[in-house]
Amino acid sequence: MSQTQRLLLLAPDAMTRSPAFDRATELALALDLPLHIVAIDYLEVLSVAGLFAPEQVKKARDGYLETHRHWLWQQAELARRHGVEATSEVVWGKDAYQALQQYVKEMPLALIIKDAEPEPALKRIFFTPLDWRLLRDCAVPVHLVTDTRHPRPRRILAIVDVLRSEEQDLVFNDRIVDAAVKLAEQCDAQVQLLHAFDWTAVYASDMGIGALPMATGLYEALGVAQHEAFQSLAERHGVPPQQRHFIEGAPLNSICTFAADDESDIIVMGTTEHRGLGRRLGSTAEQLLHRAPCSVLAIKPVE
Numbered sequence: 001m002s003q004t005q006r007l008l009l010l011a012p013d014a015m016t017r018s019p020a021f022d023r024a025t026e027l028a029l030a031l032d033l034p035l036h037i038v039a040i041d042y043l044e045v046l047s048v049a050g051l052f053a054p055e056q057v058k059k060a061r062d063g064y065l066e067t068h069r070h071w072l073w074q075q076a077e078l079a080r081r082h083g084v085e086a087t088s089e090v091v092w093g094k095d096a097y098q099a100l101q102q103y104v105k106e107m108p109l110a111l112i113i114k115d116a117e118p119e120p121a122l123k124r125i126f127f128t129p130l131d132w133r134l135l136r137d138c139a140v141p142v143h144l145v146t147d148t149r150h151p152r153p154r155r156i157l158a159i160v161d162v163l164r165s166e167e168q169d170l171v172f173n174d175r176i177v178d179a180a181v182k183l184a185e186q187c188d189a190q191v192q193l194l195h196a197f198d199w200t201a202v203y204a205s206d207m208g209i210g211a212l213p214m215a216t217g218l219y220e221a222l223g224v225a226q227h228e229a230f231q232s233l234a235e236r237h238g239v240p241p242q243q244r245h246f247i248e249g250a251p252l253n254s255i256c257t258f259a260a261d262d263e264s265d266i267i268v269m270g271t272t273e274h275r276g277l278g279r280r281l282g283s284t285a286e287q288l289l290h291r292a293p294c295s296v297l298a299i300k301p302v303e
Contacts, residue, residue, distance in 0.1 A: 003108055004033075004034060004108065005033055005108045005109065005110040006033055006034040006035065006036055006107060006108070006109060006110065007024055007027060007028050007031070007033050007034070007035045007036070007109070007110060007111050007112075007113060008035075008036050008038065008100075008103055008107065008109050008111070008112050008113065008140075009021065009024040009035060009036070009037045009038070009113045009114075010038060010039075010040070010096075010100065010112065010113070010114040011037055011038065011039040011072060011075070012039075012115055013039070013041065015067075015068060015071045015072075017075060018115045018145075019115060019145050019146070019147050019148040020113050020114060020115040020145040020148075021037075021075055021078075021079075022148040022151040023113060023143070023145045023148050023151055023153075023295070024037070024079075024113045025078075025079045025082055025084055025086075025151070026148075026151040026152035026187075027111070027113070027143075027152075027187075028079065028084045028085075028086070029082065029083060029084055029152075030152060030186045030187045030188075031110065031186050033110055034084070034085035034086065034087070035076075035079055035084050035085070035086045035087075036086075036087050036088070036089070036103075036107070037072055037075060037076055037079075037086065037087070037088040037089070038088070038089045038090070038091065038103065039068055039072055039088075039089075039090045039091075040090075040091055040092075040093050040096045040099045040100075041064070041065060041068060041090060041091070041092055041093075042092060042093060042094045042096075061092070065090055065092065068090045069088075069089075069090045072088040072089075072090055073088050075088065076088040096130050097130055097133045097134070097137075097138075100112065100134070100138070101138075104138065104139065104140055109140045110140075110141070111140065111141050111142075111143055111297075112134065112138065112140050112141070112142050112143065113143045113145060114130075114131070114134070114142070114143070114144055114145070115144070115145050115146075116131065116144035116145060116146050116295070116296070131144060134298075135271050135289070135298050136271070138300070139300055140300070141179070141297060141298060141299050141300060142297075142298045143266075143295065143296070143297045143298075144295060144296050144297075144298070145295045146292075146294060146295045147294075147295070149265075150265050152187050152188075152189075153183070153187050153189050153265035153266050153295075154187075154189050154190065154265055155189060155190055155192070155262060155263055155264045155265050155266075156180050156183055156184045156187075156189050156190070156191045156192070156264065156265065156266050156268060157180075157191075157192045157194060157258070157259050157262065157264040157266070157267045157268065157294075158176055158177050158179075158180035158181075158191060158192070158193050158194065158267075158268045158269075159176070159194055159195075159255060159267060159268065159269045159270075159288075160173045160176055160177060160193065160194075160195050160230070160233065160270075161173070161195065162195055162226050162229040162230045162233060163197070163226060168301065171301075171302070172270055172299075172301045173233055173270075174233070174236065174237070175270070175299055175301065175302065176268060176269065176270045176299050177193060177233060177234075177236075177237045177239070178237060179268055179297070179299050180193075180268040180297075181237050181238065181239065183266075183268070183297070189265070190243065191239065191243060192243050192245060192258075192262060192264070193230075193233075193234050193237075193239045193243060193244050193245065194245040194246075194247065194254075194255065194258055195226070195230045195245075195246050195247070196247045196248075196249060196250070196251035196254040196255055197226050197227075197246065197247070197248050197251075198248070198249060198250055198251055226246075227246050230244070230246050231244065231246075245258065252287050252288060252291065255267075255288060256288070256291050256292065256293055259292065259293050259294055260293045264293075264294050265294055265295065266294060266295045266296070266297050267288075267292055267294060267295070267296050267297070268296075268297045268299060269288065269296065269297070269298060269299065270298070270299050270300075270301070271298045271299070271300065
């Protein structure tokens with residue numbers, strides 16, 4: 001099989017053109033990578049009926065798959081007309097995550113792209129079991145798409161946590177910023193770099209609320225150290241001063257408010273399988289995935 005990296009778009013079950021199709025096409029063009037579109041079908045009613053009328057059900061399943069295969073080919077053809085090297089495939093499988101893992105093993109994937117589920121009150125939420133499994137366990141970066149008002153992203157927001165100083169955390173921060181900066185360059189977009197530092201919450205978790213006034217100066221000094229680490233991180237990746245944002249306050253609200261006000265198209269953040277979501281960004285990460293006002297690109301640490 002070809003060793004050329006490619007993008008993998010997981011198409012929704014329904015034969016409807018979702019926002020992820022346009023985003024995947026634009027990213028394939030911007031990154032100059034081929035695109036493989038896959039739909040993973042499974043109809044419980046056909047599987048149960050097959051126990052009683054296997055021949056008839058097989059014909060029904062084959063007919064459904066052929067219809068879906070032709071529709072997906074048409075979507076790939078639209079991408080090809082835009083200049084993308086695009087292929088498509090429909091597979092039958094009950095466990096979509098396991099099916100995707102086969103692609104991860106067999107293809108050199110740069111990115112998995114998938115639609116996220118919208119929530120009614122103009123919010124966005126990533127809540128399907130497949131979304132969470134991809135975010136927690138998949139070694140390949142995952143891009144969950146909410147909408148494509150800008151199919152090719154114009155504004156990219158990178159979120160980092162410079163509170164920890166372990167070597168693996170420093171390397172992971174560099175990986176997150178590097179991914180955001182490269183994506184911005186390839187898409188001719190602007191990148192913003194943000195760290196939200198809530199020193200009162202850090203102190204409370206370490207020492208307890210009652211002693212807070214006694215060590216205010218100590219934790220203010222910690223904030224200065226983190227600000228210096230943040231500036232150093234930005235310098236290493238060439239992020240201009242006007243695009244660096246060190247915000248003091250509750251991280252979740254600060255990040256969501258900034259992303260909404262900045263009209264960010266993508267939030268680039270880190271997730272890791274080893275200690276659950278959120279450890280690299282504190283407890284904010286999982287909540288952010290529920291409240292992010294735009295699409296999310298989840299970067300994974302190097303093993």
